[in-house]
Amino acid sequence: MASAGTPTPTPETNAQLARRFPEEVATEGNIDLIDEICLADVVDHSPLGERRGREELKQQLRDIRASFGDFSATVEDIVAEGDTVAMRVTLRGMHEGEFMGIEPTGKSFEVPNMVFTRIENGMIAERWVQPDLLGQFTQLGVVDLPEM
Numbered sequence: 001m002a003s004a005g006t007p008t009p010t011p012e013t014n015a016q017l018a019r020r021f022p023e024e025v026a027t028e029g030n031i032d033l034i035d036e037i038c039l040a041d042v043v044d045h046s047p048l049g050e051r052r053g054r055e056e057l058k059q060q061l062r063d064i065r066a067s068f069g070d071f072s073a074t075v076e077d078i079v080a081e082g083d084t085v086a087m088r089v090t091l092r093g094m095h096e097g098e099f100m101g102i103e104p105t106g107k108s109f110e111v112p113n114m115v116f117t118r119i120e121n122g123m124i125a126e127r128w129v130q131p132d133l134l135g136q137f138t139q140l141g142v143v144d145l146p147e148m
Helices: 012-025 029-038 054-067 132-140
Strands: 038-045 069-081 082-093 108-120 125-130
Touching: 012 029, 012 054, 012 069, 012 108, 012 125, 029 038, 029 054, 038 054, 054 069, 054 132, 108 132
Parallel strands: 038 125
Antiparallel strands: 069 082, 082 108, 108 125
């Protein structure tokens, strides 16, 4: 429930909040914004593992940005309904630091990413992030796809 004087969240305001994560946190590197837009006990689910709390989430973003120079997350599409926001995001970067035990390849990547964000009391409470890691690893040259 919104408190007196606080506007009731709408799907539009939820969408505006959710898109701040890829645009301002991931792309611009404003990692401390997590303190303002995420609940203290935020949960982030991804192939990189489950992160609980702001500090774990901030460290994961620092690690990603250290692994990939010029990392960016561009929101391509966004749909909001109730307390949930779905985004189609394009991830880009240059592999310049170790990532998941993989030494830097110096190669760039561009892959799709699907993100579902649950908003609670005007803050990000939970995220489900599904990047195309197979596509990313293929572009970085660390995985070869079988021939069809």
